[in-house]
Amino acid sequence: MNNQMNSIPAKNLKFCLHLDFFEELSSPHTRLSYQNDIVQFLDYICIQFEDINSYQDIEKKHIVRFRNYLQQIGGKEGDPCAPKTISRKLAALSSYFRFLSEKNIINTNPVSSIKRPRSAVMVPTNALTKEQVKDLINSIDQNKKAGKMHKALLVMFFTTGLRKSEILNLRRKDYSDFNQHKIIRYHGKGGKKGQKILHPICIDALEDYLNWMKNQTREHIPEDWLFQPTQNPFNPKMLNKPLNPKTINEILDHYAMKINLTFKISPHSARATFIGELLNAGVDIYSVAQEVNHSSVKTTQEYDKRRKNFLDSPVYKLKF
Numbered sequence: 001m002n003n004q005m006n007s008i009p010a011k012n013l014k015f016c017l018h019l020d021f022f023e024e025l026s027s028p029h030t031r032l033s034y035q036n037d038i039v040q041f042l043d044y045i046c047i048q049f050e051d052i053n054s055y056q057d058i059e060k061k062h063i064v065r066f067r068n069y070l071q072q073i074g075g076k077e078g079d080p081c082a083p084k085t086i087s088r089k090l091a092a093l094s095s096y097f098r099f100l101s102e103k104n105i106i107n108t109n110p111v112s113s114i115k116r117p118r119s120a121v122m123v124p125t126n127a128l129t130k131e132q133v134k135d136l137i138n139s140i141d142q143n144k145k146a147g148k149m150h151k152a153l154l155v156m157f158f159t160t161g162l163r164k165s166e167i168l169n170l171r172r173k174d175y176s177d178f179n180q181h182k183i184i185r186y187h188g189k190g191g192k193k194g195q196k197i198l199h200p201i202c203i204d205a206l207e208d209y210l211n212w213m214k215n216q217t218r219e220h221i222p223e224d225w226l227f228q229p230t231q232n233p234f235n236p237k238m239l240n241k242p243l244n245p246k247t248i249n250e251i252l253d254h255y256a257m258k259i260n261l262t263f264k265i266s267p268h269s270a271r272a273t274f275i276g277e278l279l280n281a282g283v284d285i286y287s288v289a290q291e292v293n294h295s296s297v298k299t300t301q302e303y304d305k306r307r308k309n310f311l312d313s314p315v316y317k318l319k320f
Helices: 019-023 028-048 060-072 083-102 130-138 147-160 164-168 200-215 245-258 267-280 285-291 297-301
Strands: 175-178 181-187 193-197
Touching (some): 019 083, 028 083, 130 147, 267 285, 285 297
């Protein structure tokens, strides 16, 4: 086959991945995610079905078996995969097999008619209260080397609702003035471009961080990464690079432990907190969905933790 990726499934010498397909994906995160999902499927197929020797041999029944495997023991440590994870993996496979069909490598896409699991949140994302967010931010020692960066980073998460990948990929040029506002421009999920007006406390934290960088003779130029590590043990001079995604989780874990939070939080907790606080403040759910780039308001509703108050029932608005 032409244009095949150098990396192939670890347990599998029958299939190679086509580079053309991955080049069409604009997001590096999506490329890696799709590659991992497709490799997992091909490894599973080769272990379970010895008679499969090419893409052309793969049929609908094999996809169904893989889906059922994911639903039963296909997750971490043998746990079931979440419905959203299974849907994502099937979407990756469907896109890949559609590509193979268009290239006449296979005749039909075996994934196209596979029933996807109903989307459901198996484990709700842990959101924080306003008081817990304040405690988290206030626990940051800004006299420490990474203090200014940590504060700017966490305030950015909790006041913008941006996803981890969206914040990690910010460049210095993405922070700018627009009329009387400070804004951040970002590349969202699915390659969508967006911009957000920044909250005053986010502006203050970001300006403090940028001034600290300047005092460290690390003043940004437009193409530099906005959030950079304060140290690099492997190459101390190489600091102009994006933060490692794992570093974000470690930073959150550190401050969560510092304020004695009794539950696990993640970057998505900041997004859930942002959405929940807007809804609690009375912002209508459609505006919130637009603010966080949800394609469907149903997704936003999953974050709505408000308890229904019978006194607020619309029934009392009736004037018969």
